[in-house]
Amino acid sequence: MIRAKIGGIGYYVPEKVVTNHDLMKVMDTSDEWIRERTGIQERRYAKKHEETTSTLGTKAAKIAIERAGITAKDVDFIIFATLSPDYYFPGSGVLLQRQMGMQGIGALDIRNQCSGFIYGLSIAEQFVGTGMYKNVLVVGAEMHSCGLDFSTRGRGVTVIFGDGAGAVVVQPSEDDSKGILSTHLHANGDYAEELAYINPGAHGGVHAEDKEQFGYPDQEFGGMFLTEKMIKDEDLFPNMNGQVVFKYAVTKFPEVIQEALDKNGYTANDLDMFVPHQANLRISQFVQRRLGLPDDKVWNNIQKYGNTTAASIPIALCEAWEAGAVKDGDLVCLAAFGSGFTWGSALIRW
Ligand code: UT7
Numbered sequence: 428m429i430r431a432k433i434g435g436i437g438y439y440v441p442e443k444v445v446t447n448h449d450l451m452k453v454m455d456t457s458d459e460w461i462r463e464r465t466g467i468q469e470r471r472y473a474k475k476h477e478e479t480t481s482t483l484g485t486k487a488a489k490i491a492i493e494r495a496g497i498t499a500k501d502v503d504f505i506i507f508a509t510l511s512p513d514y515y516f517p518g519s520g521v522l523l524q525r526q527m528g529m530q531g532i533g534a535l536d537i538r539n540q541c542s543g544f545i546y547g548l549s550i551a552e553q554f555v556g557t558g559m560y561k562n563v564l565v566v567g568a569e570m571h572s573c574g575l576d577f578s579t580r581g582r583g584v585t586v587i588f589g590d591g592a593g594a595v596v597v598q599p600s601e602d603d604s605k606g607i608l609s610t611h612l613h614a615n616g617d618y619a620e621e622l623a624y625i626n627p628g629a630h631g632g633v634h635a636e637d638k639e640q641f642g643y644p645d646q647e648f649g650g651m652f653l654t655e656k657m658i659k660d661e662d663l664f665p666n667m668n669g670q671v672v673f674k675y676a677v678t679k680f681p682e683v684i685q686e687a688l689d690k691n692g693y694t695a696n697d698l699d700m701f702v703p704h705q706a707n708l709r710i711s712q713f714v715q716r717r718l719g720l721p722d723d724k725v726w727n728n729i730q731k732y733g734n735t736t737a738a739s740i741p742i743a744l745c746e747a748w749e750a751g752a753v754k755d756g757d758l759v760c761l762a763a764f765g766s767g768f769t770w771g772s773a774l775i776r777w
């Protein structure tokens with residue numbers, strides 16, 4: 428296998444800053460509650476009717492491509508990770524492709540939520556590793572602000588999420604000792620509904636009880652992803668069992684990081700930088716303590732951007748790299764956990 432590396436990285440966050448105090452104007456919440464439980468102080472929201480998930484992704488991708496020393500015409504394949512796509516289908520990958528004038532190459536959309544970037548990076552690593560492609564663009568982008576419940580009912584979820592995008596170009600490494608050392612992917616579908624955006628969806632075809640609950644029409648053939656009842660009941664927002672997610676996350680993060688370290692014969696002491704998915708500052712701090720890492724070896728930016736799901740790792744990694752906190756030769760660990768449940772890690776010699 429050819430060793431793959433991250434050859435270029437970029438991110439984009441929308442200009443509009445929304446503070447906890449701004450959210451207090453529309454729902455019953457407090458700056459204190461949000462900071463204490465999540466560490467978040469503010470997040471960014473994209474411009475409605477102007478920006479979309481794919482346009483955010485395009486902005487990040489352009490920077491990553493330029494930094495990789497290539498042009499859009501050199502990209503061989505696109506991997507787009509998001510849970511908040513422009514359309515139900517087709518995926519945002521082809522929309523980014525059109526915006527960037529890269530028509531003709533393959534575009535794969537993946538639905539792995541908070542772990543989407545790690546899954547995407549792993550797929551890119553395999554394509555580069557086999558020699559099939561030389562420049563794979565991996566994008567994680569989210570426009571959560573379009574699909575959140577801004578009434579008090581939605582406060583447990585809405586205050587956490589923000590918009591943004593990050594991208595990398597995965598290329599063959601000239602030096603076999605540098606690049607992506609390994610990636611590790613996991614999932615447990617038993618917890619699928621603990622953090623989910625159920626509607627619109629085809630679940631009416633699977634569970635008979637859904638017919639009544641979601642107002643599916645009683646007909647022999649045909650069905651609907653979206654029913655009048657879902658709209659009338661405002662049953663169109665993400666739901667999260669925060670405590671279950673929290674408990675599972677603090678177990679699986681350390682496990683999957685240890686898996687990456689063991690696979691490569693390292694311990695946590697060898698790490699120069701740990702970039703966790705920005706789910707909750709408390710989760711990151713718990714994992715940091717478990718690994719025994721000092722503050723300067725963990726990159727957190729959830730305070731500024733909230734949880735940007737598939738975008739959070741490439742945004743944080745890019746910020747760390749731009750700040751000089753990730754340097755040539757550093758051992759960097761990325762890890763994520765989220766809806767699915769899905770989780771994963773990547774160990775990189777930068
Ligand atoms: O990328 C993966 C994504 N998700 C996560 O990683 C989430 C993991 N879970 C968490 O981060 C935490 O569970 C949350 C931050 C989501 C919630 O914290 P919690 O300590 O588990 O709070 P809770 O859901 O148990 O709610 C405690 C109280 C409730 O009130 P009562 O029933 O005790 O009176 C909630 O109604 O806090 C209330 N509450 C709020 N109050 C003010 C929930 N959301 C808010 C809010 N502002 N935004």
